[in-house]
Amino acid sequence: MLTKYELKMPHAVFSGEDALHKILDIFTENQVKHLAVFTDKGIEGAGLLDFPMAKVKETGVEYTILDDLPAEPTYMEAQKLVDQCKAYGADFIMAVGGGSVMDTAKLSSILMTDEYGIKELLDTPGRAKKCIPTLMIPTTAGTGSEATPNAIVAVPEKQLKVGIVNTNMIADYVILDAVMIKKLPRKIAAATGVDALAHAIECYTSNKANPFSDIFAMQALEMILANIETACDDPEAMDAKNKMLLASFYAGVAITASGTTAVHALSYPLGGKYHIAHGVSNAILLAPVMRFNEPAIRGKLAEVYDRCFHGSAATVEEKSAAVIAKLEGIVKHLDIPTSLTEFGVPKEDLEALVASGMEVTRLLVNNMREVTPDDARRIYQEVL
Ligand SMILES: NC(=O)c1ccc[n+]([C@@H]2O[C@H](COP(=O)([O-])OP(=O)(O)OC[C@H]3O[C@@H](n4cnc5c(N)ncnc54)[C@H](O)[C@@H]3O)[C@@H](O)[C@H]2O)c1
Ligand SMILES: [Zn+2]
Structure with a gap:
């Protein structure tokens, strides 16, 4: 075809x-x-x-x-x-x-x-x-x-x-x-940098991924994984900041040719209802959604490992686990919250969150593993 x-x-x-x-x-x-x-x-x-x-x-x-x-x-x-x-x-x-x-x-x-x-x-x-x-x-x-x-x-x-x-x-x-x-406050640099990271990994593992988008998503991933921490931590690291700016543009190109997936879909209600910054809500959901998606995107994550990591993981399972661990490690290193507790999201709002998240079909259809309301509930529960 x-x-x-x-x-x-x-x-x-x-x-x-x-x-x-x-x-x-x-x-x-x-x-x-x-x-x-x-x-x-x-x-x-x-x-x-x-x-x-x-x-x-x-x-x-x-x-x-x-x-x-x-x-x-x-x-x-x-x-x-x-x-x-x-x-x-x-x-x-x-x-x-x-x-x-x-x-x-x-x-x-x-x-x-x-x-x-x-x-x-x-x-x-x-x-x-x-x-x-x-x-x-x-x-x-x-x-x-x-x-x-x-x-x-x-x-x-x-x-x-x-x-x-x-x-x-x-x-x-x-x-x-x-x-x-250059003078972007660390907190904003961290949240917006993880947003770019989410764009790249979601577009690479999207149902809409294609040879055009893969080039930009993978290049963005390589540059972001290597530079995000330095760019946020060191105000003088202009080379790392330059690479982050270019990589976030590349990740944007990847969005244009592919599309983000369930991380962004489930994060929209968090921004819409609780005004959690876009990058922060994506960062909170990044690892939980990637773990949920892992059986369907294992091969793609292993490709990311092969290009961007220089470790000793041998099997596809080890490689995909290492990529998800790295994503989680970056969010922690950058001191971005990993749960919704500090944003005052009451546990009683769970069902409303599930209903709102499931409305974002524009992006959910891009997710390689189908997300049912039960799945969305489990993912939100993990971060509540
Ligand atoms: N159009 C798209 O493709 C796309 C993709 C992802 C997100 N978004 C949207 O973009 C918005 C978030 O944008 P954002 O994350 O870039 O943040 P933002 O534009 O909302 O800015 C956040 C804060 O940072 C400040 N700020 C920005 N740059 C600064 C700098 N260099 N130094 C000091 N302060 C600075 C701003 O004044 C603002 O107060 C959300 O509405 C999100 O949904 C759009
Ligand atoms: Zn985004």
Whole structure:
């Protein structure tokens, strides 16, 4: 059987030292006149907007800064920025921030129309067309949002995070410059780094995995497994941080060509209802879901071992066990909680969690081992 593959990518990616200087060329190439800069107060407070804005001012383009955005916004909070962007009449969007900022900017780039808003896209994500070009400058490593066609918003009435997928949201330009993550606080670096790790291992072990996505997922895994701890622990480890930024982009490409699985599916209610940071909820579920999946993904995990580990495991079982132990070890090393106890999730909420998690069929179908409500219950019980 001839299998079809699709890989959609940003038009241009600039990576490495001084990549930020490319802003000037990008604006010239696009004859930008009215720029909307998406960011948030945390980014501005960390001084991360200073250099990009100095470059913007050099070009003399008119601009507006849209920064009234909380982390992991609801669709209504994101819609406010979309409306501001529309009212300003922007002809180009530059996003400087983590996944929350980039996702909102991506939604805006397809919503410069009065016909519908984010709420409508929750049900019919495919209806929106590309309106204006985008440049993504991630400040976490990360969600990989700069590579994906996805935007994730919280939907309070469903108590869930919901992913809107539309290939028109794929960024036009991406700048991966590790100076943007140099001072990322360890706690955020750890959670966002494990998010990238989850993207890579889930995409590699997904029903949707294919030769395109495997290349990016495996390369991301190799770089993340070798660098995540150093990048988080050592503020001066620029080489490790650079590799994390590149790897999180690769993992985003893997999402675009493949798809995440039950770790992300079961983590959405934890973000939606208890506002646990996306990377943290994934980190909590990573090892339990991988252990559950192990019988179905043993061979794939052994491939990860063969490429990324230099140990003495001989059998497929030993290799897959070593990979799962390493994932668990990374989460512990980075001091990310491994259970929900400290987030005040009451045990009585178990059934509601199971029901919400089972709603995320978009990702559950990607899981190589079928997840029944009983399975979801056991996995949540393990971390409650
Ligand atoms: N679109 C996708 O493909 C995709 C994939 C995974 C996750 N997501 C979504 O992305 C969001 C999470 O994004 P995130 O994990 O990047 O975090 P975030 O964007 O929510 O940022 C978290 C906090 O870190 C601060 N911050 C970010 N970078 C910083 C830096 N360099 N220095 C200091 N502070 C900094 C921000 O101000 C914010 O307060 C969630 O909504 C998640 O669902 C999207
Ligand atoms: Zn994620």
